[in-house]
Amino acid sequence: xxxxxxxxxxxxxxxxxxxxxxxxxxFLEAHEAAQTDRLEFLRARFxxxxxxxxxxxxxxxxxxxxxxxxxxxEQFAAAGAPTNRPERNAIGLGMAAPTILxxxxxxxxxxxxxxxWTGEEVWCQLFSEPGAGSDLAGLATRAVRDGxxxxxxxxxxxxxxxxxxxxAILVARTDPSLPKHQGLTYFSVDMKAAxxxxxxxxxxxxxxxxxxVFLTDVRIPDADRIGEVGQGWAVSxxxxxxxxxxxxxxxxxxESGSIGQAARTWREHPELxxxxxxxxxxxxxxxxxxxxxxxxxxxxxxxAGQPGPEGSAAKLVxxxxxxxxxxxxxxxxxxxxxxxxxxSMRRPDGANYFNRDAGYRFVRSKGNxxxxxxxxxxxxxxxxxxxxxxxxPRVDKDVPWKDLPR
Amino acid sequence: xxxxxxxQTQSRHPAPPAxxxxxxxxxxxxxTEEETALRQAVRSLLEDQAGWRDVLARSxxxxxxxxxxxxxxxxxxxxxxLLVPEDAGGAGASYREAAVVAEELGRSAAAxxxxxxxxxxxxxxxxxxxxxxxxxxxxxxxxxxxxxxxTAPGVRPAPTVRIDGPAPGDxxxxxxxxxxxxxxxxxxxxxxxxxxxxxxxxxxxxxxADEAGVTAAPVTSLDMTRQLCDLTLEGVPARQVAxxxxxxxxxxxxxxxxxxxxASEQLGIAERCLEMTVTYVKERRxxxxxxxxxxxIKHRLADLYVTVVQARAVAxxxxxxxxxxxxxxxxxxxLAKATCSDVALKAAQETIQLHGGIGFxxxxxxxxxxxxxxxxxxxxxxxxxxxxxxxxxxxxPPAGAEGA
Numbered sequence: 001x002x003x004x005x006x007x008x009x010x011x012x013x014x015x016x017x018x019x020x021x022x023x024x025x026x027f028l029e030a031h032e033a034a035q036t037d038r039l040e041f042l043r044a045r046f047x048x049x050x051x052x053x054x055x056x057x058x059x060x061x062x063x064x065x066x067x068x069x070x071x072x073x074e075q076f077a078a079a080g081a082p083t084n085r086p087e088r089n090a091i092g093l094g095m096a097a098p099t100i101l102x103x104x105x106x107x108x109x110x111x112x113x114x115x116x117w118t119g120e121e122v123w124c125q126l127f128s129e130p131g132a133g134s135d136l137a138g139l140a141t142r143a144v145r146d147g148x149x150x151x152x153x154x155x156x157x158x159x160x161x162x163x164x165x166x167x168a169i170l171v172a173r174t175d176p177s178l179p180k181h182q183g184l185t186y187f188s189v190d191m192k193a194a195x196x197x198x199x200x201x202x203x204x205x206x207x208x209x210x211x212x213v214f215l216t217d218v219r220i221p222d223a224d225r226i227g228e229v230g231q232g233w234a235v236s237x238x239x240x241x242x243x244x245x246x247x248x249x250x251x252x253x254x255e256s257g258s259i260g261q262a263a264r265t266w267r268e269h270p271e272l273x274x275x276x277x278x279x280x281x282x283x284x285x286x287x288x289x290x291x292x293x294x295x296x297x298x299x300x301x302x303x304a305g306q307p308g309p310e311g312s313a314a315k316l317v318x319x320x321x322x323x324x325x326x327x328x329x330x331x332x333x334x335x336x337x338x339x340x341x342x343x344s345m346r347r348p349d350g351a352n353y354f355n356r357d358a359g360y361r362f363v364r365s366k367g368n369x370x371x372x373x374x375x376x377x378x379x380x381x382x383x384x385x386x387x388x389x390x391x392x393p394r395v396d397k398d399v400p401w402k403d404l405p406r
Numbered sequence: 407x408x409x410x411x412x413x414q415t416q417s418r419h420p421a422p423p424a425x426x427x428x429x430x431x432x433x434x435x436x437x438t439e440e441e442t443a444l445r446q447a448v449r450s451l452l453e454d455q456a457g458w459r460d461v462l463a464r465s466x467x468x469x470x471x472x473x474x475x476x477x478x479x480x481x482x483x484x485x486x487x488l489l490v491p492e493d494a495g496g497a498g499a500s501y502r503e504a505a506v507v508a509e510e511l512g513r514s515a516a517a518x519x520x521x522x523x524x525x526x527x528x529x530x531x532x533x534x535x536x537x538x539x540x541x542x543x544x545x546x547x548x549x550x551x552x553x554x555x556x557t558a559p560g561v562r563p564a565p566t567v568r569i570d571g572p573a574p575g576d577x578x579x580x581x582x583x584x585x586x587x588x589x590x591x592x593x594x595x596x597x598x599x600x601x602x603x604x605x606x607x608x609x610x611x612x613x614x615a616d617e618a619g620v621t622a623a624p625v626t627s628l629d630m631t632r633q634l635c636d637l638t639l640e641g642v643p644a645r646q647v648a649x650x651x652x653x654x655x656x657x658x659x660x661x662x663x664x665x666x667x668x669a670s671e672q673l674g675i676a677e678r679c680l681e682m683t684v685t686y687v688k689e690r691r692x693x694x695x696x697x698x699x700x701x702x703i704k705h706r707l708a709d710l711y712v713t714v715v716q717a718r719a720v721a722x723x724x725x726x727x728x729x730x731x732x733x734x735x736x737x738x739x740x741l742a743k744a745t746c747s748d749v750a751l752k753a754a755q756e757t758i759q760l761h762g763g764i765g766f767x768x769x770x771x772x773x774x775x776x777x778x779x780x781x782x783x784x785x786x787x788x789x790x791x792x793x794x795x796x797x798x799x800x801x802x803p804p805a806g807a808e809g810a
Contacts, residue, residue, distance in 0.1 A: 133438075217691060266802055273805035281802055282793040290745050294719035297435035313712040382711055383704035387684050390699035 017071045024075045033081040042118040044284050051117050084119040092116045092123030096169045098240045103227040124165035126156040137180045143172035152218040162178045162198045162211035171232045176402040184232030188224045205363045206343035258325040259288040291317045316378045319368035326365045329358035435722040441506045441611035456516035458771035471595040476518040480545030486524045487543030495540030505670035512674025515631045515774045517579040522592020525667045530660035533562035534648040550596035554589040558787030559662040565604030581644045587637045589632035594635050610653040611644035629781035658716035666724040672750035674722040679753035685759045717749040728784045737799045744792035747783035754779040
């Protein structure tokens, strides 16, 4: 029966795909890619409902399954059409947009989604704070209501893209007298507003992928609040849920990533091999390939509509393996492992693992078990939500936030 | 209609789910509906007839293999002939289904010769298309390949059985075998033994276990739920099943299949151990708390869960490669056996530790899984041996070897 159903839905997807191809052809006839201004082209594509196919009509999409997106993207790419440079706006596209779609007012969706999709407005995420890492709900940035506006003061940290962003999503504390989860509210902020100061945050690798953002008496119109006052935790969770969904991606081939670099070095440099290192590379190669297969299986589960709890396991494994493999790489390099390409302060576009030396990968990988959920928090999540073990004792759940020890 | 019969009438290699098309040729690592139905049939039989107290009691009896249970599993559920095509008298299923049965047998540690007869011996017979196939597939005959359980794929066991010429009065085509093979799994309940023997010609020979001159001496085994035996042959009349390269190929294929499916058995062990332990730490109280509320315990079990997720993906991959005859099968088997050996053993050890004192008693199933897991980790190649074979398969040569 399952086969019959999937054959039906596959059939209707084929029809929808043909229809979309016709639409894109028509669009490209009316807006010749080479002759049209880049932004004009992208805005027109959004207005034609050919931007993100799973978004509703009128907001750049047609309410179609996500699986049809490649049909459209491939045809635009083949025509040499300009892209919206999604790599520059990962937070905007992957996290801010779905949150706006779920919780924004019609006016907010109208105002923000088009420039977000075209890339005119890059978004960043003002969530983590120096005093609120794993315990995000304990955050201290204050937003105080003042008529039709809010005044915001606080400090955010580990903010990707803040230095190129026009807008941000922000969670701030609006009622310190309530327990921590209840006193939060979610906003959108103009990053060019007075009182927003972005400073590079230099990391252990020497460069600064991230930023610190200082908010001093920043005025936010109440019209830019997303969701109800006090609903900030629920809205933030929706955002973070999207972070987990967007981690997916396509199945990488065997020997992609750090293990591929290590294996190439191993093959090209017989003089570096020792019996102990041989044992280690066989182990690491095996573990990496098995983790890759687990990723393939996870995607098949998601595609078959059986979202398994295995997703939480994937990041835990990736972080540990990447650390183990890169540590191995530096040791394999021998005397060259003592050299490092460049400690100078720079602003890269993001983590670039693969045109860099092993030393960089070794140092950068230490962030893998911290960013996007520490390995300790992930183990709690697996133990509690997957295995059903008792929750950690929560001494801060029912106490007004202002009375918590800090 | 039994689930095994259903597998005959439905597609043999179900397509991956719609939408998984990222790699059109991506191997299906999930369980199909037919596989799930087969699992349920096997599990309900095992829960009914091979609870851990039954398994423990049998391991201390004279008949360590459960012949009655094996007959039901083989004939009623149809597990004996999963690998054999319908036109050869089998169920026309594949290694994917065999792997699911192995998972269930790992969960119960039941003493039946499924691995030895329906997987290893059957793979050898399939490789040469032997006449015994139909009887083995129906469950009427139980067969075993006479190689040490510790044999790893690609490693030819040292010749310990030699061929003597036909004795006076023997029919044409009769050979006589003399020698010993030690530490064979699933041979005690076998009716027919497939014996690799050296000489001219090197070959694979079939002998009846009840023939004069055959001694199958039970071994007190680390894993008494799969009791080994030492086989001694003194001029035993034998029929040649295959000779030369075909015989070598049959033995190699059979051992590789054994290793690949054993990985799924190990997955079953690990999964059962994890479940049992999670259940226990939710009930057991110390310091007025359930012990499962301590973070030290939660994190250990989370880590164990993660390894089981990895083991499932790679065990499924090995089963799928075996079923599809993929060129990546040797890599898949090495990955699966290396990984699942460690995972099952780790799970069994954690089961004992996290149960505390009760887990170290005889009257608790934990030691059955510990012994099964440790024996399985040696059976058909240790994790180390399988990682070692990846040195060649993945082109990661050892120190002292020149690059490719």
